[in-house]
Amino acid sequence: GAVVSQHPSRVICKSGTSVKIECRSLDFQATTMFWYRQFPKQSLMLMATSNEGSKATYEQGVEKDKFLINHASLTLSTLTVTSAHPEDSSFYICSARDASLGNTIYFGEGSWLTVV
Amino acid sequence: GEDVEQSLFLSVREGDSSVINCTYTDSSSTYLYWYKQEPGAGLQLLTYIFSNMDMKQDQRLTVLLNKKDKHLSLRIADTQTGDSAIYFCAESIRGNTPLVFGKGTRLSVIA
Numbered sequence: 001g002a003v004v005s006q007h008p009s010r011v012i013c014k015s016g017t018s019v020k021i022e023c024r025s026l027d028f029q030a031t032t033m034f035w036y037r038q039f040p041k042q043s044l045m046l047m048a049t050s051n052e053g054s055k056a057t058y059e060q061g062v063e064k065d066k067f068l069i070n071h072a073s074l075t076l077s078t079l080t081v082t083s084a085h086p087e088d089s090s091f092y093i094c095s096a097r098d099a100s101l102g103n104t105i106y107f108g109e110g111s112w113l114t115v116v
Numbered sequence: 117g118e119d120v121e122q123s124l125f126l127s128v129r130e131g132d133s134s135v136i137n138c139t140y141t142d143s144s145s146t147y148l149y150w151y152k153q154e155p156g157a158g159l160q161l162l163t164y165i166f167s168n169m170d171m172k173q174d175q176r177l178t179v180l181l182n183k184k185d186k187h188l189s190l191r192i193a194d195t196q197t198g199d200s201a202i203y204f205c206a207e208s209i210r211g212n213t214p215l216v217f218g219k220g221t222r223l224s225v226i227a
Contacts, residue, residue: 006158034214043204043219044159093158095215103147103208105215110158 006108020080021111023094029074030096038091050077084115122218134192138205145207153202
């Protein structure tokens with residue numbers, strides 16, 4: 001079946017640095033990908049919708065200059081957390097829509113970010 | 117507006133059936149999904165149902181949809197300890213919109 005891969009699965013970075021998380025659809029083309037953030041024991045919070053070849057659409061309250069999203073190809077979207085702070089530590093999950101399969105949405109394995 | 121609600125906890129004995137319920141508010145939902153999340157992992161798509169269907173069965177999983185009441189349920193037959201996880205119900209309003217999630221139901225299976 002369709003697979004969405006995220007990398008890295010875990011990353012630790014220092015405060016003030018930037019970190020990039022990749023989201024790839026492995027066997028389908030995804031014109032639309034979504035980035036979510038999940039705090040412990042809570043549901044997913046949508047951060048932004050990433051459309052291939054155009055600017056991402058950010059949800060209210062999400063700083064677009066801090067969470068840079070690039071969707072340069074039909075199989076890859078990246079989320080860059082810039083000038084990371086400890087409060088950015090979280091579980092980040094991407095998802096990709098397979099338009100050829102009834103718009104089914106598949107999720108990546110998630111990336112644990114710890115900012116120290 | 118869009119809202120998806122689930123009960124937060126469910127505990128069942130191994131071998132019994134589990135039924136996880138979900139209600140949604142937007143009658144224009146086109147797809148409804150069930151995802152499973154194990155500790156520290158991403159979301160795994162379990163099954164989905166189109167809004168023009170009443171029921172979908174896939175091995176141990178049965179999804180029932182009552183559009184009139186805007187109620188969705190997931191039944192897991194012969195529940196095993198490996199089924200212990202958080203189950204998220206989600207709806208998609210239109211083809212290109214992101215999913216709206218419930219808060220998740222934590223299923224605990226007692227051996």
